[in-house]
Amino acid sequence: MRLNTIEFLLHEGWEAAVRNGLVTLAAISNIAVALLILGGLVLAGVNLEHMAALQTQKAVIIVELANDADKNAVEQALWDDPRVEDVRFVDKEQAFKQMMAKLGLDVLEKDPDLLGVNVLPDSFHVKPSDPQDIEAVAQESEAIEGVAMARWAKQVTDKLLTLARGIRISGIVMGIVLGMAMLMIVSTTIRLTIYARRQEIRIMQLVGATGWFIRVPFVIEGVLDGLAGGALAAALLLPMYSYCEQYVAQNLQFVDLIYSTQALVLFGLAVVLCGVLFGAAGSLMSLHRYLRRA
Amino acid sequence: MIHLQSVSMVYPDGTQALSGVDLHIERGEFAFGTGHSGSGKSTLLGLIYRDIVPTAGKVIVDGQDVAKLPPQRVPYLRRKVGIVFQDFRLLPQKTVWENVGFALDVVGASRREKYRKVPISLELVGLADKAEAFPHQLSAGEQQRVSIARALVKGPPILLADEPTGNLDPVASWDIIQLLRSICGQNTTVVVATHDREIVNRSKCRVIELVQGVIVRDDKQGGRYDAP
Numbered sequence: 001m002r003l004n005t006i007e008f009l010l011h012e013g014w015e016a017a018v019r020n021g022l023v024t025l026a027a028i029s030n031i032a033v034a035l036l037i038l039g040g041l042v043l044a045g046v047n048l049e050h051m052a053a054l055q056t057q058k059a060v061i062i063v064e065l066a067n068d069a070d071k072n073a074v075e076q077a078l079w080d081d082p083r084v085e086d087v088r089f090v091d092k093e094q095a096f097k098q099m100m101a102k103l104g105l106d107v108l109e110k111d112p113d114l115l116g117v118n119v120l121p122d123s124f125h126v127k128p129s130d131p132q133d134i135e136a137v138a139q140e141s142e143a144i145e146g147v148a149m150a151r152w153a154k155q156v157t158d159k160l161l162t163l164a165r166g167i168r169i170s171g172i173v174m175g176i177v178l179g180m181a182m183l184m185i186v187s188t189t190i191r192l193t194i195y196a197r198r199q200e201i202r203i204m205q206l207v208g209a210t211g212w213f214i215r216v217p218f219v220i221e222g223v224l225d226g227l228a229g230g231a232l233a234a235a236l237l238l239p240m241y242s243y244c245e246q247y248v249a250q251n252l253q254f255v256d257l258i259y260s261t262q263a264l265v266l267f268g269l270a271v272v273l274c275g276v277l278f279g280a281a282g283s284l285m286s287l288h289r290y291l292r293r294a
Numbered sequence: 295m296i297h298l299q300s301v302s303m304v305y306p307d308g309t310q311a312l313s314g315v316d317l318h319i320e321r322g323e324f325a326f327g328t329g330h331s332g333s334g335k336s337t338l339l340g341l342i343y344r345d346i347v348p349t350a351g352k353v354i355v356d357g358q359d360v361a362k363l364p365p366q367r368v369p370y371l372r373r374k375v376g377i378v379f380q381d382f383r384l385l386p387q388k389t390v391w392e393n394v395g396f397a398l399d400v401v402g403a404s405r406r407e408k409y410r411k412v413p414i415s416l417e418l419v420g421l422a423d424k425a426e427a428f429p430h431q432l433s434a435g436e437q438q439r440v441s442i443a444r445a446l447v448k449g450p451p452i453l454l455a456d457e458p459t460g461n462l463d464p465v466a467s468w469d470i471i472q473l474l475r476s477i478c479g480q481n482t483t484v485v486v487a488t489h490d491r492e493i494v495n496r497s498k499c500r501v502i503e504l505v506q507g508v509i510v511r512d513d514k515q516g517g518r519y520d521a522p
C-alpha cells in the first residue's frame with residue numbers, strides 16, 4: 001500500500017473520531033465501564049478458582065482412630081488403597097498442639113498439664129493423589145476396622161468451587177450482555193459517522209473506491225474508540241487490583257490472591273485488545289448494514 | 295465503447311424505465327440522451343456505470359458485460375467511467391484541489407501521481423487559479439467545472455453527465471457543454487443526459503431521444519430535439 005493511501009485512511013479515521021466529539025466520548029466511557037465490569041468478574045473468578053485449587057491441593061482426610069484400634073493394621077489398610085498418595089500418623093498430643101497453635105493460644109506453654117484434658121484421638125492424615133477422589137477415599141477409610149471417623153474440609157472447598165462456578169456463569173452471561181451492549185454502542189457511533197459522511201461514501205463509490213477502502217476509515221474510528229475504552233478500563237482495573245491484593249495480603253492472611261506483574265500486564269493488554277476487537281466488530285456491523293443498501 | 299442490446303429495466307416498484315433498447319456508442323463519440331423527466335435518461339446512464347443492473351438484455355461497457363460483473367469488480371469499472379451530476383456532489387469541507395484529489399486518493403494513487411494529475415485536470419476545466427477555494431466560494435458553473443475535473447482526473451475513457459446544466463443559467467450551461475465537447479475530442483466517449491432543448495439544438499451532435507423508455511429517434515448528424 002502506498003504511503004499516500006495509508007496517510008489518507010488514518011487521517012479519515014482520526015478525523016471522524018474527533019469530529020464525533022461527545023459521541024466518541026460516550027462510546028469510549030461505555031466501553032471502559034463494560035470492560036471494567038467484565039475484567040473485574042474475570043479477576044474475581046480466576047482468584048476464587050485459584051483459592052479452591054489451593055484448598056483442594058491441601059485437602060487431607062483426617063482419619064480418626066478408635067481408642068482400641070490397631071494402628072499398624074489401619075495404616076496398612078489405608079496404604080492398600082491405590083488412590084492414596086501419602087499417609088502420615090499424628091498422635092493425639094501432636095494434634096492438640098497443632099490445634100492450639102492454629103487457634104493462636106499459648107496456654108500449653110503456661111500449663112503443660114492441660115495436655116491431660118486432651119480429648120483428641122490419634123489420627124492418620126491421608127492425602128489422595130487426585131483431590132477429586134477425596135470423598136470416595138474418605139468413605140472407604142471409614143469402613144476400615146478401628147477407624148472412628150474420617151473428615152475432610154469438604155465444605156470450604158465445595159463452597160469455593162460453587163462460588164467460582166457461579167461467578168463464571170454470571171461472568172459469561174454478563175459478558176454476553178455487556179458485549180452486545182458494547183457492539184451496539186460502537187455501531188451506533190459509527191452509524192452517526194456514516195450518516196454524516198454518506199455523501200462522501202457515495203462519491204467514493206462513484207469514483208471507484210473498493211469496498212474495503214470505504215470501510216477502513218470507519219474501522220479505524222471504531223478501533224480508536226475501542227482502544228481508548230480498553231486502555232481506560234485497564235488503567236483503572238490494574239491499580240484497583242493491586243490495591244486489593246495488598247490489602248488482602250496485609251489483613252486477611254488466610255486468603256491468597258494471585259499476584260504476578262507479568263500476568264497483570266498481560267491481563268491489561270487482553271482488556272485493551274478486547275476493546276479494540278469490539279470496536280472493529282461494532283463498526284463492521286453497522287457498515288455491513290449500510291453498504292448493503294448503498 | 296458502449297453497447298446496449300435489447301435492454302429492459304423494470305424497477306422493483308414496477309416502473310418500466312426502459313424497454314427493448316438497442317444502442318451503440320463508439321469510442322470518442324459525443325451523444326446527447328434527451329427526453330422528458332422520467333423518459334429513462336438517468337436509467338440509461340445508471341446502467342452504464344452499473345448503479346443498476348438491467349432486468350433483461352445486455353449492457354457492454356468497454357468490452358465487459360456489466361451485469362455479469364461481480365460486486366467487487368464494480369469499482370474497477372467505475373474507474374473507467376467519470377460521472378458528473380446536476381447537483382455537483384462536491385465535498386463542502388474540502389477545497390477544489392482536495393475535491394479533485396479525493397478521486398485519486400480513494401483509488402489508492404500515489405502522492406506523486408496526485409500532484410501531477412490534479413493540476414492538469416484543473417487547467418483543463420479552467421480553474422487552476424481557484425484550486426484553494428472552497429465550493430461555496432464558487433459560482434454554480436465553476437462548481438460544475440470542479441466536478442468535471444474530478445470525473446476526468448483518472449483519465450477515464452467514458453464520461454457520463456446526468457443533467458449537468460440543470461442548475462446553471464444559459465451562459466454557464468453553454469460553457470459547460472462546450473467544455474464537455476472539447477473533452478470528447480480527446481479520445482473520451484461522452485454521454486450527456488439533458489432535457490435542455492436549446493443546448494441540444496445548438497450543439498449539432500448525435501441525439502438519442504427517449505420517450506417512455508423507448509428510443510424514438512437516434513440522429514447521428516446534428517439532430518434537432520423539438521419536443522417541449
